[in-house]
Amino acid sequence: MSRSLTRILGLIASLFLAVPGPVAAAEADVLRHGIAMHGDPALPADFSHLPYANPDAPKGGRITLAIQGTFDSLNPLIVLGVAPPAVPDYVLQSLMMRSRDEPFTVYGLIARSAEMPDDRSSVTFNLDPRARFSDGHPLTAEDVRFTFELLRKFGKPFHRSSFGQVRSVTAETPHRITFDLSGSNDRELPLIIATMPIFPAHATDPDRFDRTTLTPPVGSGPYAITEVRPGERIVLKRRKDFWAEDLPILRGLYNFDEIRYDFYRDDNTMFEAFRAGLYDFRLEGDPARWATGYTFSRLLSGRTVRETVPIRLPKGMNGFVFNTRRPIFGDPRVREALGYMFDFDWLNRNLYYGLLTRADSYFSGSELSSTGQPADERERGLLAAFPGAVRDDFLEGRWRPPSPDGSGRDRSMARRALSLLSEAGWVIRDDVLRNERTGEPFTFEMLVSSSQQERLALNFAQSLERIGISARVRLVDNVQYWRRLSQFDFDMVQWVWPASASPGNEQRNRWSSDAADRSGSLNFAGVASPAVDRMVDALLEAKTREEFVSSVRALDRALLSGFYVIPLFYVGDQWVAYDADLRKPDRAPLFGPSIDTWWRPSR
Missing domain, CATH: 3.10.105.10 (Dipeptide-binding Protein; Domain 3)
Incomplete structure (x- = not known):
């Protein structure tokens, strides 16, 4: 008997039995706006925005970031190649989105809601019918199933081992998909699936997925890659037709019209570029440099700001x-x-x-x-x-x-x-x-x-x-x-x-x-x-x-x-330096500062 038919018969039975109050409440609990690893999500179903985001942040401007090293691929989800995080961070989206203010809680994004029993033996995602890829194609349960199978077969070991525990996947309708997790005894698995970046089935070649590529993928996220200079630069521009612009979980996020990544062969060169103002945001990891190196003219004149931010996470x-x-x-x-x-x-x-x-x-x-x-x-x-x-x-x-x-x-x-x-x-x-x-x-x-x-x-x-x-x-x-x-x-x-x-x-x-x-x-x-x-x-x-x-x-x-x-x-703390023109919310989330919540005031 199909899972859909089982639900229908169960609903009919409940109507005939006319059981009051408590059963109705239990059924309502099945529908979830978010999933927490332990306990309940901190935010209510009707939250207006994430507590660490400024919903009134203006859109516009550009931020330039720096990465030490190089890249030979744009797909960081496979074993081969060296790829930056730009694609999963900004081009692709997941079913649900992790809050940076809770240990591990996800809230609806592509999926409006999830259904899951208390034993987490299955999870069903109800997709937002408005979800679209950047080429206009609707994002459906088939894209989710397609991505899951790709990552289970060709993904990095983390996805292969996690997804290998799933017994079956059923796309029940174009906007509803169920994962059978029975026997896994893994209470984190629903959250791992919920944070899986979704590729478009119609624009992804499964036979070449496990090979390195510098072709920008089609995604449903807020940005599209507009320039790729291998080993040198990646440029992303904010999409004007982004389908999820007004979702509560995204209000105050993704405020820059353009995000540019510049790549540097070594850390000394990268730091000299920051001193010269060639990029805008730097996490410093060298104690000697933090103690003695931040005396350059841009900082002394106030054009660069540096801060020490307490880290509230466990230290690895x-x-x-x-x-x-x-x-x-x-x-x-x-x-x-x-x-x-x-x-x-x-x-x-x-x-x-x-x-x-x-x-x-x-x-x-x-x-x-x-x-x-x-x-x-x-x-x-x-x-x-x-x-x-x-x-x-x-x-x-x-x-x-x-x-x-x-x-x-x-x-x-x-x-x-x-x-x-x-x-x-x-x-x-x-x-x-x-x-x-x-x-x-x-x-x-x-x-x-x-x-x-x-x-x-x-x-x-x-x-x-x-x-x-x-x-x-x-x-x-x-x-x-x-x-x-x-x-x-x-x-x-x-x-x-x-x-x-x-x-x-x-x-x-x-x-x-x-x-x-x-x-x-x-x-x-x-x-x-x-x-x-x-x-x-x-x-x-x-x-x-x-x-x-x-x-x-x-x-x-x-x-x-x-x-x-x-x-x-x-x-013990996080050392941050950034361009003085940048603005950020009043408080940082549990995970520390994120440029996704920052903005540059219009001039």
Whole structure:
């Protein structure tokens, strides 16, 4: 029996039974204007605009943004190529749109509403009949189904693994589509589907979708790409015929008539361009530059503004990542030993002007962090099935990253490192650390893609020389760097896994055993741990916030106990500099400043 017929018969039965009040209320609850990962959406169904947007912001003007690196594709949703975020951010739209002021909540966009039972075993989206692509074609349930199948087959590992859990997709009418999620036990899956960018079936070649392309796609979003200079520039212009201009969720957003992306080969050149006023908005990530570099004439004259904005999100993990697929890093004792040689206090004082904070969790600075927190009963129950997966010091919240004395030459840390290495079969011979059995020297390559990474890696390599380890630092261009990362062709890299307020399916792409062998995943460390797999499943199954926090903390403990990275540091605040002509709403959302809510006053 079809799902539509079942609903019709159910409605007829309810009319014959004439059941009052409570059943009618339950049926009304099925129709949702938004979906929250936990609890209910913060905004009511009749909200007029997002609380962090100015609905009266004027339209017009241009903003120029900068990206370090290059690009050889416009499709960032496939494995091949290097693509900027312009297409999914501004050209394509999703069924529902994420609020930047809530951990993970989506509200209607292409889909006016969603229907979903409490167990999230299915989700149905009711599309807005007004939705149109930029070429005038209506956006229908067939486009949604088409996109889903494309991304499930050709998309990046995140989409392939998430969408692989869907049992079936049914386009019931041109404006109604249902996804059967039964058996997935993944409460985030409806939100992942809701945020899927929609491609037009009539203007997308499925046989070439997985290949790089510089042809601007047709989309239903507020902008269209009007200029592409490979590796140099992308220009987008706001559409005059944009179908969703007056939707409440978009009021006060997308205010610039033109958005231009300029690309720069290295960060120093990009900063010099900002000093000269060649682009308008910059997020600064270099503490030394923030401390000493912002003394140029445009800032001193008031034509450029700089601000420090508090970050209210969890801080992700920034670390030197061991590729545990390499035999040299297969033993966790070796990985733990190398961590003793990283002197954060010395680096922070001498290279970063004391502006950084030591990373000590994959969710630092938040309630999701396990560091300093003894495991609660829920965590212990989850981890009990995996004896030995988490050491007692992690379980009790006693572990901290090694803390050398700040001299850059702490002998006690070196002795601890050598002791662990000796346990793992590595000994010093003629000032070189060698495998006790084969005599092979301990040597590896650190792959870097920027001068900042190179400076940090060289400093760490010098520290490792003190215990007989030879770490070669290799700087490569952006394209080669990404190609090697996607194929796990490296020994060690520096990487940052950002943390959201609602970790979810992306954790599978970062840590699952399946992702460890899947080209293009973000499981750079090669984590293949049944305990980690179960903790990721647990956080996706959590129904309450309390269950969710415990599951994430248990995952944090399992990852930290595996010593897959050497934790580095994070910036406690967000450093922003921008053209003084730009205006922004009075308050920033939870996720921090977004130029999508900014505007330039008309002159």
